[in-house]
Amino acid sequence: MLLKQQAWLRQKLLVLGSLAVGSLLYLVARVGSLDRLQPICPIEGRVSGAHNQAEFPLRALQFKRGLLHEFRKGNSSKEQVPLHDLVQQLPKAIIIGVRKGGTRALLEMLNLHPAVVKASQEIHFFDNDENYAKGIDWYRKKMPFSYPQQITIEKSPAYFITEEVPERIYKMNSSIKLLIIVREPTTRAISDYTQVLEGKERKNKTYYKFEKLAIDPNTCEVNTKYKAVRTSIYTKHLERWLKYFPIEQFHVVDGDRLITEPLPELQLVEKFLNLPPRISQYNLYFNATRGFYCLRFNIIFNKCLAGSKGRIHPEVDPSVITKLRKFFHPFNQKFYQITGRTLNWP
Numbered sequence: 001m002l003l004k005q006q007a008w009l010r011q012k013l014l015v016l017g018s019l020a021v022g023s024l025l026y027l028v029a030r031v032g033s034l035d036r037l038q039p040i041c042p043i044e045g046r047v048s049g050a051h052n053q054a055e056f057p058l059r060a061l062q063f064k065r066g067l068l069h070e071f072r073k074g075n076s077s078k079e080q081v082p083l084h085d086l087v088q089q090l091p092k093a094i095i096i097g098v099r100k101g102g103t104r105a106l107l108e109m110l111n112l113h114p115a116v117v118k119a120s121q122e123i124h125f126f127d128n129d130e131n132y133a134k135g136i137d138w139y140r141k142k143m144p145f146s147y148p149q150q151i152t153i154e155k156s157p158a159y160f161i162t163e164e165v166p167e168r169i170y171k172m173n174s175s176i177k178l179l180i181i182v183r184e185p186t187t188r189a190i191s192d193y194t195q196v197l198e199g200k201e202r203k204n205k206t207y208y209k210f211e212k213l214a215i216d217p218n219t220c221e222v223n224t225k226y227k228a229v230r231t232s233i234y235t236k237h238l239e240r241w242l243k244y245f246p247i248e249q250f251h252v253v254d255g256d257r258l259i260t261e262p263l264p265e266l267q268l269v270e271k272f273l274n275l276p277p278r279i280s281q282y283n284l285y286f287n288a289t290r291g292f293y294c295l296r297f298n299i300i301f302n303k304c305l306a307g308s309k310g311r312i313h314p315e316v317d318p319s320v321i322t323k324l325r326k327f328f329h330p331f332n333q334k335f336y337q338i339t340g341r342t343l344n345w346p
């Protein structure tokens with residue numbers, strides 16, 4: 001009788017145990033997959049009054065709160081940072097470009113740092129007249145909530161090439177830090193073209209071949225009227241910025257190296273932003289299926305960038321590539337000279 005009862009009890013415990021383990025595994029998988037789908041979840045209606053419109057990455061902040069303790073270790077006590085300390089701060093650093101340079105990857109990777117909070121969307125405040133007319137408070141309210149010790153970073157790649165932007169940013173904060181991520185100019189131009197081509201294909205439209213756009217058929221020279229070419233003349237755009245900001249306020253990120261070897265590039269940015277080094281190899285893992293590095297926040301949360309990052313480029317006539325590289329060469333030399341960063345592009 002006793003043996004029967006013991007067996008019955010064992011069986012019950014086994015069932016309860018498997019149920020508990022099953023639920024736990026389900027929760028872990030669900031939270032993990034949600035994070036991949038929605039790394040930041042705006043929670044509407046939970047924040048009162050003026051905060052309603054703002055992005056409120058609660059889960060991300062809870063995660064960051066944990067990291068913030070780590071970040072502060074040794075500096076001060078480990079007291080809890082109350083949620084009511086959260087504020088929407090203007091950015092202390094902006095990724096101003098360059099389009100297709102790896103701006104999204106850079107922003108997401110910097111966001112691994114406990115002291116950095118990213119504005120998820122491209123805000124286009126300084127390059128869009130309509131937005132700019134809404135005023136600086138509108139811009140601030142577009143920023144995520146953060147703790148006063150953290151820094152907010154936004155990225156809008158159109159800033160780099162838009163005439164009015166340097167002056168407008170200067171008026172907001174003349175000592176702001178500016179990040180420019182660049183790739184080898186011809187590759188960047190092809191990447192730019194690929195994005196536009198994909199947009200056309202999605203709408204069932206046809207589009208010119210890259211060669212036709214990049215080379216003027218009348219002169220057989222590089223077509224400098226083509227936007228993808230002009231954007232890659234980095235030095236021309238940078239010179240406009242230098243009318244407002246000294247070169248020390250810029251940091252050039254090597255976008256080609258960020259693809260293959262992200263950590264050293266991120267460490268240089270941490271240094272430039274005067275942040276203690278906190279991003280480690282643990283936070284970055286190579287995903288063979290994606291062919292890119294992905295982000296690991298902790299044992300549960302990881303994510304790769306969306307499929308729109310890392311498109312396959314169309315094949316381009318090698319003679320056109322050679323012509324473009326020759327065209328960009330003197331501009332690149334000037335860019336290295338001004339920025340003090342030599343990138344050894346062909």
Ligand code: A3P
Nearest residue numbers: 100101102103104105191292293305309310311
């Ligand atoms: P391609 O699509 O040409 O490969 P941006 O975010 O400025 O639009 O830049 C997009 C580029 O970021 C992609 O260009 C891709 O090569 C690059 N990139 C860099 N690191 C990446 C990463 N970890 N995952 C996906 N794309 C990355």
